[in-house]
Amino acid sequence: MIAEEAVARYGFSPDTTVELLNVSENETYLVRDADLTAVLRVHRLGYHPPGAIPSELAWLDALRTEAGVRTPRVVAATNGSRVVTVADPAGGPPRDCVLFEFLPGREPREDNLVADFEPLGALTARMHQHARTWQRPPGFVRFHWDADAAFGTPAGPGRWGAWRAAPGIGPAEEAVLARLEATLRDRLRRFGSGPDRYGLIHADLRLANLLVAEGTGVSVIDFDDCGFGWYLYDLGAALSFVEHLPEVPEVIDAWTRGYRSVAPLSAADEAELWTFVLLRRLLLVAWIGSHASVDIAVELGATYSRGSCELAEKYLSTHS
Structure with a gap:
């Protein structure tokens, strides 16, 4: 083989x-x-x-x-x-x-997210600070995680496929998620992609790509999706598959405290944290639809689409 x-x-x-x-x-x-x-x-x-x-x-x-x-x-x-x-x-x-x-360690546990996400916020800020000042070597090339990469264009679907093709997407679900996509696109456009907000990111800091080991802190693995995107997308990615948990607001607060212990996070940035959580969530809906043979996609399936609609309705009630 x-x-x-x-x-x-x-x-x-x-x-x-x-x-x-x-x-x-x-x-x-x-x-x-x-x-x-x-x-x-x-x-x-x-x-x-x-x-x-x-x-x-x-x-x-x-x-x-x-x-x-x-x-x-x-x-x-x-x-x-x-x-x-x-x-x-x-x-x-x-x-x-x-x-x-091979690096030792375990991924952060879902029952300990508040404790683990404060140091993760600090670690993420250090990565972002490095990305802002690093002199990339000649020939450096990575793709972008912008709105078109996420959602597609008239010429074709996004990098992970079309969320409309995901299991469990009927007319009602499509209507909700279409409103979500339109709102996300608009808010991202207004938020902007200046160098203070958009640069080189890991783009997949989910729990499975973090290793917590006694005495060595948190290790970061699997940079395969790293590329250029909004820095705050790294928070959305860190919450992959756990966005629905009731303690997530507290988890985000812990991440924010950790981030601010290393680098500034403006009020305008903080106002968009849930935008990036929902951006990642909609990307994962598309990913599930285009990865029908992967175990986690089979496990989550239509349930993830329905849960995404619930999160979208909640988000849309406070973001326009």
Whole structure:
């Protein structure tokens, strides 16, 4: 299989084991031998333009060395390559692969979000401060998470598909979510995309991409979706799949306290926090619709669409 072909490029011992961890956008594998435990990412096809994966790795390195953000180190192949392109033994197109060090820890627990989100807010602010001042290397390329990428244009759907194609979207649900999309587009336009509000972000700081370990704080993994977007979108992403919990207002307050302990957050920014929670939520509705074979999409299905309508109605009652 592709993963085993990739692992062969790293000089591991014959006793090395390769175990599938997850299939979502990419395939990830746990690689173990006597001297090293690592995580192999086999990239999906057609998601990134040339140069995007090395650009991701450059920011991941810079955050660790310049901003003190704990991120996984990239393990180079025996020929020094950080991105390994492997032929598909089954005859499909070649796949790009990256090997990362394995970082210990657990993802934040849903029953402890208030406590975990204050340090997460501070960590996010440090990442944003770094992004605002970092001199990106020549050839740096990452995509944008703007409104057109989220919702699409007349020429085609957004990056994760069309929310209208999600399970459970009938005429009533479509009417509510269409009002939500229109309001989000308008508020984002008015909010603007100046350099103080829009820049390089992780874009997927959900709980599964955070590792809490005793003595080392929070580690950030999986920068595969990093790109240019509104800084506050990182809060919306952090609340992925838990936006409905009754304690979320308290969680957002904790995140805001943590953020302000490192960097300013204006009243105008704070007024749009729920805009970015709902922006991410609608993106996830589209994602579920375009990833019908992924376990979490199957699990959430139409229930997530209906819950999104409830959140949208609540948001629209106070935001216009």
